[in-house]
Structures are given as structure tokens and as C-alpha cells.
Amino acid sequence: MATVIDPYRSRTGGQSQLRKREDPVLHGTREGSAGGTMSAEQTRHYEENGYLFLPSFFSAQELEELTTERDRLLRDPELKGRPEVIVEPGSDTTRSVFAVHQLSKTFGRLAAHPRLLDVTQHLLGSRVYIHQSRINDKPGFVGKEFNWHSDFETWHTEDGMPRMRALSCSIALTENNEFNGPLMVMPGSHHTYIACAGETPENNFLQSLRRQEVGVPDQESLTRMADQGGIVAPKGPAGSVLFFECNLMHGSNSNISPWPRSNIFLVYNSLENVLRDPFCGRQPRPEYIATRNPVAL
């Protein structure tokens, strides 16, 4: 019997390793072709750089509805104590809420927004489902940084996502500016996969949601990627949307500005790329972080 070799094996101890990506970036769409609401130029930009920023994607009215619903969720006493709700250490303030597309009808509708689906189906070349969703708040003065990482490295290793055929969509509920810790990406880094050093401990997510310590790329590889393709922090008003490929290297700085940064993340995965057993051999992460029951959108 032929042995199936996992091209994206990671965290097998030892040294980190740079590998060429084995999957296409566009799936079933020809590079440079237009699709639905996306121009050929936008499609090409995504293929080349691994991200696409669309300022003022949502109308003021849509934005207000999303912001009101976020505020309601963050304050909802019935949600406190649920595992989806991540509370600040040493306080009662809610920082993140996972699975918001299931906890809230408004965010459920958002996940199925026709223009979001149009873009994601075009880029992933198939029908899609939500792999993960969350509210991500980075309050003024105290919001902490997220170190550089590829989402796919974690989703593959800890969740069992087989191939690179997923993307994230970050919706800005506040302005994302130079000072409030906007997402930073390394354009073109999605063409290379970094198999990370180290091993995955049991129940790693309990710790990694606060600060990632495994699945962390080595500094030499990061330096090479940044020197090659630079760093970009897409900035824009509330209502802007950033689509970025699952293997794009990204991170964000802390927010010492007085201005809060609040985003909603939706992760779309292809229905042809549903999860199998985690490649690290550990128990899968909980359903609210990585769903094993895909619902077609």
C-alpha cells in the first residue's frame, strides 16, 4: 500500500523547515480572471500577494447593525461562563467571543452575506462553510500583540485541515489605523510553508489563544520573508474588509493608542476540504474553535 506523505507536517521536534506550497492559491479560477463582484486585477492581487483589502465594503447601516450586535453579545449576561467567551485575565471584561455566527442570528446572516460568499466562493472555487468565527477586540492602551503566524499551520496540525483551501475575512468595526494595532501581513509569504519546530502539547488551545508558543515560525525564516516581500498593514475606515489566504504570514502589534480596534473574523473553508483527524495526533480542538460539522452556506 502506498504511504500518504503529509506535505504540511509540522512540529515534529528539531528544526523548522521552509517548504514550497503544494496547493494552488486560486481553486478552479484562472489567475487574472474576473469572478462575480471581483475584478481580474483584484483576483490577481490576491493570488500574488495572498490578501485583498476592500475599504468601506459594508454600508453605514450594515455597520451599525453589526456594532450594536457586537455590543449586545459582549454584555450578554447569559453568555458569561460559556466556553466560547474569553474573559480578560483578572477582570470580568469579555475580550473575545467564538462561534458568533452560531450564537447570534445577525452574525449568522453576516456569514452568509451574498457579497462575502461571492468573493470566497470565487477564490476557493467551491461552496464554503464557516470553519471558525470570532469577535476580536483590542482595546485602547492595553490591547496586546499577536506574534507572526500562518493560520494554516495550526489548522492543519491541530484541527486536521488537509489542504490550503481556506481564507479569513476580517471585518473592521472600528477604523483600523496605523496606531491601534492593525493586522500586518507579509505579502507573498503564502507561497511558502514553514514547518515549525517543537511539539504540540495536549490541550494546547487553552494556552495558545492567549499567547502562541508552538506553531511559531523561526526568526530567520520570518526575516527572509519580510526582506523579500515587505510588510503591509491595510488600513481603512470601519466597514472595511480584509480577505487573507490561510497560509499568509500575519501578526499584529499591541495597541497603546487610546483608540480601540474591534474586528470580526470569519474563516471560510472549502466544502471539499473538511477536517479529518488532527495531524499532530492529539485530540481535536473544541467545536466552537474548529467545526467538524460543516454547514454549507
Add this chain to the structure above:
Amino acid sequence: MATVIDPYRSRTGGQSQLRKREDPVLHGTREGSAGGTMSAEQTRHYEENGYLFLPSFFSAQELEELTTERDRLLRDPELKGRPEVIVEPGSDTTRSVFAVHQLSKTFGRLAAHPRLLDVTQHLLGSRVYIHQSRINDKPGFVGKEFNWHSDFETWHTEDGMPRMRALSCSIALTENNEFNGPLMVMPGSHHTYIACAGETPENNFLQSLRRQEVGVPDQESLTRMADQGGIVAPKGPAGSVLFFECNLMHGSNSNISPWPRSNIFLVYNSLENVLRDPFCGRQPRPEYIATRNPVAL
């Protein structure tokens, strides 16, 4: 006998307080007048905003000399163990060196650089001396943030600097870009003084050089200042210089980029504004942090 009231009293417990600045920003120069190498427009910009950024102030040759000397100082085994040298916690790497204008002939000459003196004497309206100097390294990946503060609040309270008649000069030895933790300033904030809450502990400098915990402005005042005048992070190539007024609110973000940021700080004070006893009633900070023996430049 008349009681002399200190207009800049700070850290007297209780609440923080916003006060109008009582000193002019320009001393002996008329607003908008040209002086030496500075244009009237540059002088006006400094008066209004509290800072002036001059990209590529130093030549490539001057820059190389400064960089070589910085590297030499950071590695000099004879300096290790001296109080001027601040070593990383848990490692042997030198992060900061104080009093570099005294430890090094090159930096001594730099402090007396005719073009730097021309600008500072023009802005401070008198002869000047170095109140403090240091190398400030913020290495890639790990460089930490500095929270918002006014230098003058500390220099007045802990060092006994009587009036606002000093400025800092930050010389970039590496590019300062959007991602490697450049200095951020709040334009116009130097017109207002924030008397901070809290009290000054004995030997506060031993702790405050790593992380400032007293002399920290309150979030409400900072938010008001940022909403009024915005935030600016002057960026430019190695060799650029930022002059900023001693009461300008400033801070800097952490540096998770792979690119190091390395600056030299020179603090010029007017010879008509030399230190007296610290206004907090504590022992003065050491000579290498705040000199009580001014040497005219």
C-alpha cells in the same frame, strides 16, 4: 515672605490634573522667525506641534561613523558592569547605554555637532548642555513598547528641572518605519501639562527605566489629547533626526517586525534652566541619567 508655588507639581497622590503650560515653547525667538539653519516655517511647526522631523539630517559618512561607534560601545567588555549600561533581563545583551556623550569621544563630538547646536540654541534661546544621552535599541521581534509620557514631568519631579526649556533629539541609526516601533507623538500636547496621580518611590529610576509606573498620565487626558491633535509617527531613513519638546506626549509601540530600530537620544537643556533639588523631595537620580554638572556646549 512670598511662597513660591511650583506650577508643575506632580504626583501628590489623588487625581491627575490638566494644566496650561506656563512657559513659552520658543525662548527668545519670535514665533515664525528663521534662525540659523532653520526656516521660519520649521520654527513655526515646532512651536505649534512640539516637534520637528528632519529626514536624512546626517550624511552617509557621518552615519557610518555613529553606527560603528554604537556597535563598539555595545560590545565593549570594559563597559559591562558599569551602571550606565543596561543589560537585558536574563541575558548578557546590552540594550541601553547612558551618558554616551561622556563614554565616547565620537558621541561627545556628536553632542556638539554645529547643526544640532544651531537648532537647539535657536529653539531654547540660549547656550545649552546635555542633560542626558543614551543609545536606545529596540531589536526585531522582541523590542518592547514605551507607554505615553511627558519627559518633563519626570525631569521636573525626579531631577529638579525648573522650567520647560529643554528638548530631545532622537537620531535614527536604522530606518524608522511603520513596523519597527517608531516614536509616536501627540502634536500640540506640549501646550498642556498633566500633573500625574501617585507618588514617587525612593530610587524609582531602578524600576522606571524598564517600565514606567508612576508619572503615567491618565487615560482620559491621553484620549482627549489624541482626539484633539491626533498621533503622528515621523518615519524616515537612517540619519534622520527628530527634535521634540520636553513636554510633548510621546510613546512607542513594541517591535514585532524582524527589523531592528536603533536610535541615539540627546537631551539638550538651557544653561538658564539647570537642575535644583528634585521637586518630589527624594534623592536625585544618578549623574549619568540627569547631570547636575552642566558642561556648556
